[in-house]
Amino acid sequence: MDLAKIKALIDLVSRSQVTELELTEGDSTLRLGRSSAAGPARPIAASAATAPAPAAPVAPAAEVAPQPASPEEAAVRSPSFGVFHRTPAPDAPPFVTVGATVEAGQTLCLIEAMKVFTAIAAPHGGTVEAILAESGEEVEAGQPLFRLRA
Structure with a gap:
């Protein structure tokens, strides 16, 4: 089982009502769970006959936080x-381009995990200063995607 699949499963469990998930693939078994529906997913156990699956960091499934005025913190993550x-x-044409004016709530891009698409919206109105990821690129939780200027 590859690390990308494990990370996607952790994210999927953390965003859903599921409290426990067990997946067996070949000789590897991965079990994820959390103590309550509100808490983030946590790895419970991983076992394999050949090699254990690597532990993946748990990313909270939080909405984009309000953006302060500093350039580094004005990133949409x-x-x-x-x-x-x-x-x-x-x-289709891109949702936004550099220099475009956006409104709060306007879709900036999509993030696809396990064939589930999540729309990422602008947390506030402003101008797109930079697009920090390439289409088709794998991104991590918390990675800056756009820089907006209010």
Whole structure:
């Protein structure tokens, strides 16, 4: 079982009502769980006949936090691990481009994890100063995706 799949499963459990998940793939078994529906997922146990699956950091499934005025903190960050998509479809234009003016709540991109697409919205109105990820690139939870200027 690869690390990307484990991270995606952790993210999926942390965003859902599921409190425990067990997955067996070949000789490897991964079991994820959490103590309550509100808490983040935590690895319970991983075992394998050949090699243990690597432990993955648990990323909280939080919404994009309000953005302070400093440039470093004005970044819109990925709420989860997944694949960054700038467009709603392969042949469609991007949601936003550098220099575009956006409104609070406007969709900036999509993050795909386990074939589930999550729309990432602008936390506040402003201008897109930079796009910090490439379409099709795997991104980590908390990774800056956009820099917005109010």
